[in-house]
Amino acid sequence: MSQASCVFGFDYGSRLIGVAIGNRFTGSARGLAAVPMRDGAPDWTRLDALREAWLPDTLVVGLPLTLDGGEQPASRGARRFAEQLGQRYGLPVELTDERHSSREAAQRFASARAAGLKKRSAAAAIDAEAAAVILERWLAGASAHGH
Known part of the structure; x- marks a missing residue:
């Protein structure tokens, strides 16, 4: 994936931050990781490595x-x-409404589990999936607005 088409999405939480990667051209996103919060700060080493x-x-x-x-x-x-x-990465950061994304992520995860694609329920996987939901919605809105 070339740099120009790659977007990261984040589902911020007080214990875990879900991270997803999305493609501007396809409008698709997938969960990458759930990064732990420690003492109120994200695991920057892990985020730096993903970036x-x-x-x-x-x-x-x-x-x-x-x-x-x-x-x-x-x-x-x-x-x-x-x-x-x-501040850390010198990249544009956009905030987007994430209402209902966690519920949609949990439903997707449950469907995948029922289909045998996911072996067990995992909070980290749901956080990453929620980040993917957030990013897919943003990508859909961005393409509709010509971004």
Whole structure:
């Protein structure tokens, strides 16, 4: 995947950050990893390694909002993480509404498990899948808006 087509998506959480990689041309995304949070900070060594391996040109962070679209405590953590990403990597960072992404990820995971594709339930896999859901939605919106 060339650098120009590669985008990272993040599902920010207080314990784990789901990471997904997406392709601008196909509009598809897949979960890559779930990176642990330690003492309120992400495992930057792991994030640095993922970035070096894939060289994304844009970073998309899911913004957790209340059902009516308002901010909540988790929104501040996601915004702070997005700021840190931008400063650390010097890449454009976009925030996108992530409402219902975790539920959709859990449903996808359950369907895959029922089909025999996933062996067991794993929180880390669901976090990575949630990041993929967030990124697919952003890619669909970005292509519709000509980004």
